Amino acid sequence: MHLIAKPLLKWFDQFGRHSLPWQASKNSPINPYFVWLSEIMLQQTQVTTVIGYFNNFIRHFPDLTALANADEDAVLAQWAGLGYYARARNLRKCAKIVVTQYQGEFPKEIKAMIALPGIGESTAGAILSISFGQNHAILDGNVKRVLARYHQVKGHYGQSTTLKDLWHLARQYTPDTRNADYTQAIMDLGATLCTRSKPDCANCPLAAHCQAKKHGTQSEYPNLKPKKIKPMRETAMLIYRNKSGGVYLEKRPEKGIWGGLWSLVECENDAKIIAKMIAEFDTSAHIQQKLPMIKHSFTHFHLMISPIIVACTNTSKSFQSIAELKVGLPAPVKKILAQLG
């Protein structure tokens, strides 16, 4: 078994990312709140995108206490566009727990860390390693790709045996010296050289013993998950507008699609049903304009949205000014509202 830590750390010292906003610097020691926040954001988004969201987020919520005390809608508003909104809700829940049950300091036991909402084994390992210098293995998407190629690991990530194999390898290679740097280094390698397409093997410090490189099978690893055909669904979105241009939005339930976000009223895209919905909302309302259909794709289905502008006079409802919205909106709703001007 060839060790990968040594060449990897040597590469990291020269080419790794050392000045990200959540990393320690000369003037600022490591901040576990920043590390945690960045790890959660990085679960779903690339570094370049996360930087902007991260800086914005810490401006609004500079520390754990600020986040714990914030309204859920205020948190979701800053998270909007990142997707997976359950994570933003978990972020706030987690902050509350750390403030009330752990005196505002993250627990330093990995089991306690994993018990916090939104933190699993990999994220817990990364936070404890980077924040407190503890020795833990991590297995994020970058590490999975590096190890799957390095050992030509068979099977896709959806299979428990594959994940077991990858965790085994991850633990095996994780060093007990410079663990924090190693954690950052292997993520950096996956993010910058060992990329999904066109890996830069010529500059890779691990190329000498990489099985995929040796056999020219880089594009076959990691093995892809067998794909499923996504069903198509359809909905009408009613854009209720009052005379001053305000729109009527509803907060969606916590569970399911766009949980906790504010969205337009939806109904079946059928003239009779739409007419009924509108009449129930406001007896004097009428359809003003039908906008072009928008297609939005999710992991499990495609959604065809027919946006319909409805002019309203009912003043008993609460309309919001589009320009001053301070709530999280689903991406297609944001798109529709942007068209209204």
Next chain:
DNA sequence: AAAACGGGGTA
């Protein structure tokens, strides 16, 4: 159009 990303939830 397809793939990815880690954790939570459910059967």
Next chain:
DNA sequence: TACCCAGTTTT
């Protein structure tokens, strides 16, 4: 324990 689910960006 083994799936199933979620939203957006990137390729």
